[in-house]
Amino acid sequence: MRICIIGSSKKFFSGISAYTIVMANAFAEQGYKVSVILLRNLVPLFLYPGRARVGKEECQIDFHPDIEVYNGMDWNSPGSWYGAYRFLQKQKPEVVIMHWWTSSVAHMQFLLAISKQVNGNKFRLILEMHEVVDTLEEKIFPIRIYSRLGGKAILNLCDSYTAHSEEARQAIINTYKLTEDRIDVVPHGPYNMYGTLDRGIARKDLNLNGFTILYFGMIRQYKGVSLLVRAFNKLPPELASNMHLVIAGEDWGDDTELMPVLDNSPYRDRIIFKSEFIPDENVPKYFTASDVVVLPYLRTCGSGVINIAAAQGKSVITADLDTMTECLNGYGGVRFFPVGDVDALRDSLLDAYHSWVVNGVQTYQFTGVTWEAIVKKYEHIIGEMDKRQRVSC
Known part of the structure; x- marks a missing residue:
């Protein structure tokens, strides 16, 4: 045909x-x-x-x-x-x-x-x-x-x-x-065309230490990035000091809450804000270096980033939108939280952190489409x- x-x-x-x-x-x-x-x-x-x-x-x-x-x-x-x-x-x-x-x-x-x-x-x-x-x-x-x-x-x-x-x-x-x-x-x-790198080299290149949270992809209001920063700001200081939040993606400027909540963060020194398009050659570095990928979308009809994360076997935190629950059905490395709920997202971050402390870096098998x-x-x-x-x- x-x-x-x-x-x-x-x-x-x-x-x-x-x-x-x-x-x-x-x-x-x-x-x-x-x-x-x-x-x-x-x-x-x-x-x-x-x-x-x-x-x-x-x-x-x-x-x-x-x-x-x-x-x-x-x-x-x-x-x-x-x-x-x-x-x-x-x-x-x-x-x-x-x-x-x-x-x-x-x-x-x-x-x-x-x-x-x-x-x-x-x-x-x-x-x-x-x-x-x-x-x-x-x-x-x-x-x-x-x-x-x-x-x-x-x-x-x-x-x-x-x-x-x-x-x-x-x-x-x-x-x-x-x-x-x-x-x-x-x-x-699935987006399984990206390989992986040596984790130590990837983390050294990004100057990371401790538990690493990654938001990856275009920064738009409906993607909820400011929600993620607010949740990160509510973490206990003794834990936040052993974490990094990495935000990597092109900022289209329609999330007017993001820069104020980012600039006023008590943990600003633990946040890496890479506000630019990430070329293909650097995509594996960000995912390899991270411990959990967080996509706090307020709405979505589908996500390429979630398919990269799952193909990489990463732990994922995302909103319980129907589209996301359908996409990640059967994936063992996902935590869902109610859409737009800052406290619930903070609790999911804490749960992922404590799991990392006990079990170390974990990878999961994606058995999706x-x-x-x-x-x-x-x-x-x-x-x-x-x-x-x-x-x-």
């Missing part, structure tokens, strides 16, 4: 960029003829919070050499849109999987979606929804309206939809009024689309 995947390029690198590469490679490894269309320039550069790193190509993973790649579509270049259309005509995919995560690319995705109705360029279109509505876009009224309208226009052209959890599936159904039988849950795929299973799930979805098409005919 010929399949085309549409996602973000490395230029505006994000979790979607990595996911596009890993998913395309997984389908290729299962014998599919895979092509990829990349959305290259997503927005005017001055509007992008991470503009300082755009184009630096800090992702080491790449597409399998047998995959045909069109790189790519630009938000302001109709010529690049036409090039993508011609690429689709040449590749003749039977199925297209399009990643949805932001309304900023809605006009490009809409043109690709509508192309299946032009000049016999027939394919079945599946929209994989990594987000319902971006929280930053949701706060700005004109963008919120555009996002809802753009999302609805694209959804109307799709044959099927996927979400990463049942919680996200229900939110998408409620927001866009989809029918239950057209949207399936396909779990977030594999990419092979994800490809099989998509095969089932495609089969169901074929059945509906035959019935309608």
